[in-house]
Amino acid sequence: MNTINLEQKLALFSDYWSPKIIGELNGQLVKLAKFKGEFVWHKHDNEDEFFYVIKGMLKIDFRDKEVTINEGEFIIVPRGVEHKPVAKDEVSVLLFEPETTLNTGDIKNVLTKDVLEKI
Amino acid sequence: MNTINLEQKLALFSDYWSPKIIGELNGQLVKLAKFKGEFVWHKHDNEDEFFYVIKGMLKIDFRDKEVTINEGEFIIVPRGVEHKPVAKDEVSVLLFEPETTLNTGDIKNVLTKDVLEKI
Numbered sequence: 001m002n003t004i005n006l007e008q009k010l011a012l013f014s015d016y017w018s019p020k021i022i023g024e025l026n027g028q029l030v031k032l033a034k035f036k037g038e039f040v041w042h043k044h045d046n047e048d049e050f051f052y053v054i055k056g057m058l059k060i061d062f063r064d065k066e067v068t069i070n071e072g073e074f075i076i077v078p079r080g081v082e083h084k085p086v087a088k089d090e091v092s093v094l095l096f097e098p099e100t101t102l103n104t105g106d107i108k109n110v111l112t113k114d115v116l117e118k119i
Numbered sequence: 120m121n122t123i124n125l126e127q128k129l130a131l132f133s134d135y136w137s138p139k140i141i142g143e144l145n146g147q148l149v150k151l152a153k154f155k156g157e158f159v160w161h162k163h164d165n166e167d168e169f170f171y172v173i174k175g176m177l178k179i180d181f182r183d184k185e186v187t188i189n190e191g192e193f194i195i196v197p198r199g200v201e202h203k204p205v206a207k208d209e210v211s212v213l214l215f216e217p218e219t220t221l222n223t224g225d226i227k228n229v230l231t232k233d234v235l236e237k238i
Binding site: 001002003004005006007023024025026028030047048049050062067068069070072073074075076077078081096097098 | 125144145147168181189197
């Protein structure tokens, strides 16, 4: 049972769109990720997703609007809602999601990460 | 589906040891709380608890050690583990826990909050 420092964990990786596991509780995972560029349109049929911006600015496109999440802000994307994260510049995010969550949701492509690293 | 700004939400309340609900996902609640002083020894038989320090410094006493959580750090307290949060000065924390979690766990006293406010 140790304290986890987000800055220290963020310093351990630099690859984009590849969430790292930094905690587990109640069947949920706490993850860190760095995004840059445009992700793929996808949805999660059975999982709501939490995105908290630690550093930088994240835009999420939805089919009917776009939302900007600044440092110190979060958004919850409900299950079933199509979305596409976009980061003009590098952004660091904290994610809370069920263990079952696949990063690309209902899409399988080169960005899909089936196995996540624990750091 | 809106962005939630932690600073703005923190400005909405000043009472200690009274978590506020700021998000719900996958049967879990995202909460904000301010702590000051000593809480009560307690444990949660069925829930792991996540404490992330947004501002200030939190100490958690365990039966065999004490742990300090600084700004930008979190700790996960596993179910069944007795703990007592202590804040010498005011601390603002983000909590992530199942909907079933009672703030005082297995203890019922004047600090118990059966119904949490959503802000």
